[in-house]
Amino acid sequence: MSEKKNENSMEDIVSLCKRRGFVFPSSEIYGGFSAVYDYGPYGAELAKNIKSAWWKTMVQENENIVGLDSSIFMHPKVWEASGHTSGFSDPLAECKKCHTRVRVDHLLEEAGVFADEKMSAEEINKLLKENKEKLKCPKCSSSNFSEAKEFNLLVQSNLGNFTGDWSKHPVYLRGETCQGIYVNFKNVIDSTRVKIPFGIAQIGKAFRNEITARQFIFRKREFEQMEMQYFVHPDEAMKIYEEWRERRWQFYMDLGIKKENLKWREHENLVFYAKAAWDIEYKYPFGFKELEGVHYRTDYDLKQHAKFSGKDLSYRDPQTGEKYIPHVVETSGGVDRAFLAVITDVITKEKLEDGSERVVMKFPKNLAPIKVAIFPLLKNKPELLKKAREIYDNLKSRYMCEFDDNGNIGKRYRRQDEIGTPYCVTVDFDTLEDETVTVRDRDTMEQERVKIGELESYFNF
Numbered sequence: 001m002s003e004k005k006n007e008n009s010m011e012d013i014v015s016l017c018k019r020r021g022f023v024f025p026s027s028e029i030y031g032g033f034s035a036v037y038d039y040g041p042y043g044a045e046l047a048k049n050i051k052s053a054w055w056k057t058m059v060q061e062n063e064n065i066v067g068l069d070s071s072i073f074m075h076p077k078v079w080e081a082s083g084h085t086s087g088f089s090d091p092l093a094e095c096k097k098c099h100t101r102v103r104v105d106h107l108l109e110e111a112g113v114f115a116d117e118k119m120s121a122e123e124i125n126k127l128l129k130e131n132k133e134k135l136k137c138p139k140c141s142s143s144n145f146s147e148a149k150e151f152n153l154l155v156q157s158n159l160g161n162f163t164g165d166w167s168k169h170p171v172y173l174r175g176e177t178c179q180g181i182y183v184n185f186k187n188v189i190d191s192t193r194v195k196i197p198f199g200i201a202q203i204g205k206a207f208r209n210e211i212t213a214r215q216f217i218f219r220k221r222e223f224e225q226m227e228m229q230y231f232v233h234p235d236e237a238m239k240i241y242e243e244w245r246e247r248r249w250q251f252y253m254d255l256g257i258k259k260e261n262l263k264w265r266e267h268e269n270l271v272f273y274a275k276a277a278w279d280i281e282y283k284y285p286f287g288f289k290e291l292e293g294v295h296y297r298t299d300y301d302l303k304q305h306a307k308f309s310g311k312d313l314s315y316r317d318p319q320t321g322e323k324y325i326p327h328v329v330e331t332s333g334g335v336d337r338a339f340l341a342v343i344t345d346v347i348t349k350e351k352l353e354d355g356s357e358r359v360v361m362k363f364p365k366n367l368a369p370i371k372v373a374i375f376p377l378l379k380n381k382p383e384l385l386k387k388a389r390e391i392y393d394n395l396k397s398r399y400m401c402e403f404d405d406n407g408n409i410g411k412r413y414r415r416q417d418e419i420g421t422p423y424c425v426t427v428d429f430d431t432l433e434d435e436t437v438t439v440r441d442r443d444t445m446e447q448e449r450v451k452i453g454e455l456e457s458y459f460n461f
Contacts, residue, residue: 045369065199070180081308224335256364273300292333361420
């Protein structure tokens, strides 16, 4: 058996995700809905397992990090204080031939021209003019674009507005989850025993009115973030920042991501309030792109919310009595981007000794959507079905299991390989005599007879 180098295209990944129930286009029976996707049965399990691994690493294993689940809707002043209503935008240009609107930084990037996200509209338009002939409309391939204009990414809602003129007083779906952490800083301090340094972690949905939908689930209009804001004394901030950089890199190592597919990238132009910003990038089929950001945001966020709310968000050290606004070290990763990285990393094509090829997702066992599949050798033998059902019923409360009696054993193995199931258990006629089953390992394809009563100890999850 030989393993091929992982060179799956984006088309291969999208096809496999759809065919095997990982990711579906949203509202597909109505033609889909651009840049919105649904997780299918196996995708929902994989996403849950990724989030569970993150929560365990962040909250369960850290005495000084607590969890939070803040609301998607927040007071509009939150977004004014954070700068989102005035500065949360992307440069937008329109094709003069077909009137398709596209992000200019994406156009430039595809033409091999770097455009920093902090460039002004004037700087962006200068690049647009200088590289006009290189730029192609994604719809009609024309190179004739309008000047770039800023397009705000916040998604507006008419929640609670019954006047009909909600555009004058909009409410927003949150553009990021961290603001819910900042506005609950005082509540957490007052209701728990945490002391600086401490963190608040959250997993939740965020929404952005992305102009250009592309790269599958990498860039979605509705996405899920895994964020932790770590509140520290200003004098300790840079030391703690470097510690978190190491810890977040290790998380992806522990998640099973291949080291050669990860790298660090430092932000070239920092926003005015930040002191340091590095991204962990993953080598997706379309190149190295951001997987998670680790940022030192200083005390900007708490100061802004204190200013706009009129509330005191300072911290008083219980030992020294020193009062100060804590600085923040942020770790921010995307569930969808981690999902795509894991899928990309584990899809493996193997050439078998008989000349055939199999596709297998070699998930780490803790991430595999289905941990154990149970088969009766034949579906038309009631005694085999009954015994297989008994084993399934005994294991399902501990592991995510699947019962499969459809098709021959070879086809069932291939189906489980493609969804990444670590173990398959087959009930045959010998089982009825000696209470043993055949356990087949996904990665080695080796088979072993195991006593039914020893299955739980055999599976090492």
